[in-house]
Amino acid sequence: QKEVEQNSGPLSVPEGAIASLNCTYSDRVSQSFFWYRQYSGKSPELIMSIYSNGDKEDGRFTAQLNKASQYVSLLIRDSQPSDSATYLCAVKSDTGRRALTFGSGTRLQVQP
Amino acid sequence: DTGVSQDPRHKITKRGQNVTFRCDPISEHNRLYWYRQTLGQGPEFLTYFQNEAQLEKSRLLSDRFSAERPKGSFSTLEIQRTEQGDSAMYLCASSLGQSREKLFFGSGTQLSVL
Numbered sequence: 001q002k003e004v005e006q007n008s009g010p011l012s013v014p015e016g017a018i019a020s021l022n023c024t025y026s027d028r029v030s031q032s033f034f035w036y037r038q039y040s041g042k043s044p045e046l047i048m049s050i051y052s053n054g055d056k057e058d059g060r061f062t063a064q065l066n067k068a069s070q071y072v073s074l075l076i077r078d079s080q081p082s083d084s085a086t087y088l089c090a091v092k093s094d095t096g097r098r099a100l101t102f103g104s105g106t107r108l109q110v111q112p
Numbered sequence: 113d114t115g116v117s118q119d120p121r122h123k124i125t126k127r128g129q130n131v132t133f134r135c136d137p138i139s140e141h142n143r144l145y146w147y148r149q150t151l152g153q154g155p156e157f158l159t160y161f162q163n164e165a166q167l168e169k170s171r172l173l174s175d176r177f178s179a180e181r182p183k184g185s186f187s188t189l190e191i192q193r194t195e196q197g198d199s200a201m202y203l204c205a206s207s208l209g210q211s212r213e214k215l216f217f218g219s220g221t222q223l224s225v226l
Contacts, residue, residue: 008152034214043203043217044155088154092213098168099145100215102154 003027004091006103014111019076021106023089026070032092033065034100035074039085048074079110116218118204124224125194132190133221137206144187145215146179147203148172155203161187162209194225 004025013019021035032051036044050056050063050072062075072091076083086105092098117136125131137144142163147155158177159169163184173179176194181187191198201222205215 004154032213043201043220046214046216049214090154090215099157099160100155101157102147104152104154 002103003101004089004103006087006089006106008104009107010109011106012109012111013079015079015081017079017110019079019083019108019110021074021076021087021089021108023072023074023103024070025072025089025091025101027091027093027101028067028070029093030067030070030091031094033063033072034090034092035061035063036088036090036102037083037085038088038105044088076108079108081110081112084108084110116204116206116216118202118218118221120221121219122222122224124226126226127194127196129194130190130192131194131223132188133202133204133223134186134188135204135206135218136186137204138216141206141208141216142184143207143209143213144181145205145207146187146189147205147217149201149203149220150199158189191223194223196225199223199225 035048038044048063050065056063060077064073088105089103090100119134145160146158149155161181176192179189201220203220205217207213
């Protein structure tokens, strides 16, 4: 079982729709959760962080965390073609390994 | 530019050669990470430094790989006797090293081993 799992996609949504990206993780002591966006040929760019159960909103992005279910998600409202990228879920434990563990990413395609 | 910088951006080498990459982190960041990423995969952790101390190394980091951060500022990653399987994007990231730290990545070095 991978430590951080994501559906590889592609997830295709029409422009203006809500894109929903999901991630599950295996380490119950994970405390910090991040979403990175990566355009093709570029490096990952941090877009959201979440540390407590519930929702966290930042502009068109909402991160949702459910530690009991070991599940974190990212919602992108009013999706734009410029949102087309790979979205990486990353998880960090405050014990053991201190570095982020990444999922393989979900490729999002927003159709104009 | 005050972000993480990596050099070179691209490196093509022949199998068996040694290569060295450099990373300059954001100036006030005391943690520095090296990751490797292949096509279709997420970044895989290699090693990280707290100031000049190398605190963790992944099992992915074979004896052919060595990393240094001699003065707690820039870091180098050397790969000796490169193999075709070493072809990947090598990413450097830095952080403040606080609780709930956030990593910021450089543009990466794309290594191609022929």
